[in-house]
Amino acid sequence: MPELGGTHPGVAAAPPPAPALPGPAVFSHSRLLRAFEAFLEPLVTVLSLWWLVWLFEGAISTRWLVVSVIAFALAYPGRPQLRASAPRVIADTVLAWAWTAGLLLATAYAVGHLEDFARPVILHWLWLAPTSQLAAHWILRKSAPHLIRLQGPPLRAVVVGMNEQGGSLADRLSMAHYTGVELLGFFDDRTPDRQHGRGRHRMLGRIQEIADYVKRNNVQLVYLSLPMASQPRIKQLLDALKDTTASVYFVPDMFVTDLIQGRTDSICGLPVISVCETPFKGPNLVVKRASDIVLSVAILLLLSPLMLGIAAAIRFTSPGPVIFRQRRYGLWGQEIMVYKFRSMTVTEDGPVVTQARKEDSRVTPLGRILRRTSMDELPQFINVLQGRMSIVGPRPHAVAHNEFYRPLIKSYMLRHKVKPGITGWAQVNGYRGETDSLEKMEARIRCDLDYLRNWSLRLDLYIVWRTIRLVFKDGAAY
Structure with missing residues (x-):
């Protein structure tokens, strides 16, 4: 794809904001811990059985x-127990195992195969499985703080609305040990006597000041706790x-707006509704990253002779570097370095970036x-392997172009979630090449936001297929 740009030949950049720290929102506790808890009991149950079978029979x-x-399927997913008391963990574990073991024994007896299984294995498994589960829960509880730190610094959060609901959320965040969230404070317009919990939490400013504060202080999470009567203000x-x-995220009971990946969840036991969220969390993140790695490795292996030939041709046909590097905005608004085969006589990456136009004399x-x-984009598959880019997603714009458009187009920065x-979806829908008007860029952003709302692996594969077809017949690239 060609360089993206502004409505003028040269676009001067405003000073770039401080990049946000990466990381999606978390709720009752870290998503990594949630994954551990989901697999903990099922995995320990199976491993304890395998150890006993190997001990008594020598082979599985x-x-x-x-x-x-069957045992894994019955036990999955494991229950979250990090915030539960020790007696509660013991009771839940024993009762759950009694149900699982009872169902397994009853099924084996009903089909007449109970005698096919070694009695010592069964008898020892009845006590070893719950004991191992309790030991695993204890180990996870002790190691949880270290696992949280491995994920990087805590995510910064603010709450808008110091009412009873917002105060309750702040109290729970402050008391929770496994959230991975640092509460910075509140924004509210009400007088101090109407602010719930003012003495316990820091007041950061008025509501109209929040957007600037979020940008200046790398805030990743915003929780809105405002009454329904404030809908226009919201x-x-x-x-x-x-x-x-x-x-x-919206904390009150219900709210209707133009949602991006809107879903319900909870934070420390309180229900929240995501207003604007990334689609790539949990299993979706694994699927997206795995597909990126598999496809990029396959493409790089398949096209490596072609890429070497292109590199040699560039070296011998025009002076300058083979690879053109340019700063772009990536995930969470962080600057990344994007690679391309050099296709022009200039390598612009400063406060002014001039977009390529039709019959541009700078193009070799x-x-x-x-x-x-689009063969100039092939080195970006290396960016994909580095984790800076995906094969399918909103096309990255030069930093100068980003700063030019973000104040002009509503929701522009959401593409960086x-x-x-x-x-991307915009490129296969006709918005590839030069954006010589604001309307064209607005249409491109609408496509990017539609992609965020409707992402699926099937959609990614469809976009890849459409892109391959476009390469051979699209006249918008120059």
């Missing part, structure tokens, strides 16, 4: 493997926050072919 037969699969606040990369003869076929892509 097919019938024991079938029992293992809409105005949401519009202001769309110039940031913060994830926004070889570069014209590379740009029309996902990694930028080599190709």
Whole structure:
């Protein structure tokens, strides 16, 4: 894809804001800990069975493997127990295991295969499985703070509305040990006598000041605790926050707005509704990253002879570097370095970046072919392996172009809630190439936001297929 740009030949950049720290929103505790808890009891149950079978029989037969699969399925997902008291953990574990073991024994007896299983294995498994589960819960509880720290610094959060609901949320965040969230304080317009919990939590300012504060202080999470009667003010606040990369959640019972990946969840036991969130969390994140790695490795291996030939041709046909590096905005608004085969006589990456136009004299003869076929983008598959980009996502714009457009287009910065892509929904819908008007860029951003709302692996594969077809017949690239 060609360089993206502004409505003028040269676009001067405003001073870039401080990049936001990466990381999605978290709720009752770290998503990494949630994953550990989901697999903890099922995995320990199976491992304890395998150890006993190996001890008494010397090998794990097919019938024991079938029992293992059934036991894992019955125990998955494990219950979250980090915030529960020790007596509660013991009671829940014993009762859950009694149900699982009872169901397994009853099924084996009903089908007439109970005698096929070694009695010593069964008897020892009845006490070893729950004991191992309790030991695993204890180990996870002791190691949880270290696992939280491995994920990086805590995510910064603010609460808007120092009412009873917001105060309760702040109290729970302050008392919770496994959130991975640092509460910075509140924003509210009410007088001190009407602010719930003012003495316990810090007041940061008035509501109209929140967007600037979020950008200056790298805030990743914004929790809105405002009454339904404030709906016009909430809409105005949401519009202001769309110039940031913060994830926004609504704490009261219900709210209707233009949601991006809207879903319900809870934080420390309180229900919240995500207003604007990334689609790549939990299993979706694993699927997206795995597909990026598999496809990029396959493409780089397949096209490596072609890439070496292109590099040699660039070296011998025009002076300058083979690889053009340019700063772009990536996930959470962080600056990243994006690679391309050099296709022009200039390598602009300063406060002014001039977009390539039709019949641009700066494009080399070889570069014209590379740009029309998008082969100049091939080095970006290395960016994908580095984790800076995805194969499919909003196309990254030069920093200068980003700073030019973000105050002009509503919700522009929301495209940075996902990694930028080599190709995207906008590019396969006709918004590839030069953006010589504000309307074209607005249409491109609408496509990017539609992609965030409707992402699926099937959509990614469809975009890749459409891109391959476009390479051979699209005239918008030059």
